[in-house]
Amino acid sequence: MQDVIDQLTDTIRAAAAGKTPLCIRGGGSKDFYGGPLHGAALDVGGYRGIVDYEPTELVLTARAGTPLAEIEAMLREKGQMLAFEPPHFGSASTLGGCVAAGLSGPRRAYTGAARDFVLGVRMLDGNGSDLRFGGQVMKNVAGFDVSRLMAGSLGTLGVILEVSLKVLPLPAVETTLRLAQTAAEAIALVNAWAGRPLPVSATAWTGGNLVVRLSGASAAVDAAAKKLGGERMDPEQALRYWHGIREHADPFFNTGQPLWRLSLKSTTPPLNLPGAQLIEWGGALRWLTTDADALTVRAAAASGGGHATLFRAGDKSAGVFQPLAPALLTIHRKLKQTFDPAGIFNPGRLYDWM
Numbered sequence: 001m002q003d004v005i006d007q008l009t010d011t012i013r014a015a016a017a018g019k020t021p022l023c024i025r026g027g028g029s030k031d032f033y034g035g036p037l038h039g040a041a042l043d044v045g046g047y048r049g050i051v052d053y054e055p056t057e058l059v060l061t062a063r064a065g066t067p068l069a070e071i072e073a074m075l076r077e078k079g080q081m082l083a084f085e086p087p088h089f090g091s092a093s094t095l096g097g098c099v100a101a102g103l104s105g106p107r108r109a110y111t112g113a114a115r116d117f118v119l120g121v122r123m124l125d126g127n128g129s130d131l132r133f134g135g136q137v138m139k140n141v142a143g144f145d146v147s148r149l150m151a152g153s154l155g156t157l158g159v160i161l162e163v164s165l166k167v168l169p170l171p172a173v174e175t176t177l178r179l180a181q182t183a184a185e186a187i188a189l190v191n192a193w194a195g196r197p198l199p200v201s202a203t204a205w206t207g208g209n210l211v212v213r214l215s216g217a218s219a220a221v222d223a224a225a226k227k228l229g230g231e232r233m234d235p236e237q238a239l240r241y242w243h244g245i246r247e248h249a250d251p252f253f254n255t256g257q258p259l260w261r262l263s264l265k266s267t268t269p270p271l272n273l274p275g276a277q278l279i280e281w282g283g284a285l286r287w288l289t290t291d292a293d294a295l296t297v298r299a300a301a302a303s304g305g306g307h308a309t310l311f312r313a314g315d316k317s318a319g320v321f322q323p324l325a326p327a328l329l330t331i332h333r334k335l336k337q338t339f340d341p342a343g344i345f346n347p348g349r350l351y352d353w354m
Helices: 002-018 068-077 095-101 183-193 218-228 235-247 294-303 326-339
Strands: 022-025 040-043 050-054 059-063 118-124 130-134 159-166 173-180 200-206 209-216 259-263 276-280 285-289 307-312
Touching: 002 022, 002 040, 002 118, 002 159, 050 068, 059 068, 059 095, 068 095, 095 159, 173 218, 173 235, 183 200, 183 209, 183 276, 200 235, 209 218, 209 235, 259 294, 294 307
Parallel strands: 022 040
Antiparallel strands: 050 059, 059 159, 118 130, 118 159, 173 209, 200 209, 200 276, 259 285, 259 307, 276 285
């Protein structure tokens, strides 16, 4: 595989010398996310395969082009999982794209985000230098944690080559309950649950129904299900439901309207915005399908103590991500200058000035 790295390195150095933009691409399953694509394609999908996997240590290292489905299938055989439940958004999804996008699924609020499970990365910077950060244990960082910085950077800082991830055992049992609740009732209820020792691993509300998944030991799940009440969903139906939420296959996400992702304080009351809403992560994540303008949506998010991202839409002229505060903008500029001084990697995917 060194020949693949050598080819990538030569391409990067030539692009840096000519200040030619490069569009880093694995499987392309998340091309819709972030700003418009610019630059010559830099295909990293060929750099694939498992580098190291030690089930007893709960650590996996794989090359960035490795299909996410392949990794998850191997983990399931050993009774383990990627606990942040990353969305694939297509069969071509790769590990590198998963980390670069930094997206997490329904389990995120209860086990952690994608960046929380990144132990180390190997990457190529804008000079074509082969760099390694972090390692294969949780306590390996002295100083700035560059490896986790790559999660959510959308390829603007460098080309991810390899990633080491912490994995977790699959839960012994899972049960999904459905309760009839208004949005306000659901928000109050899931926040009350957060203060109790309940094995909740996912929540989602939309259309007058609150759906909650319980995961863990059989006795704990059964006891919690009796306490919470509601209707138990058929296991196959529950699997389809959570897959639909994770992969945006649920009808809620397919209205043809722009889709916004709002990160808020979990206790924020239902937002008074036009369109339909789906509430996840114990109230902290609000999906919104609406034709409302960006200013209106972002003002509502700010009033709820958070921010809004234009997750999926054709018109991105108002910017995909929340504008940065001056202090954060300074940090972002310095990071970009350090890792990609010629500004060749994925221009405009995060912000126009990038």
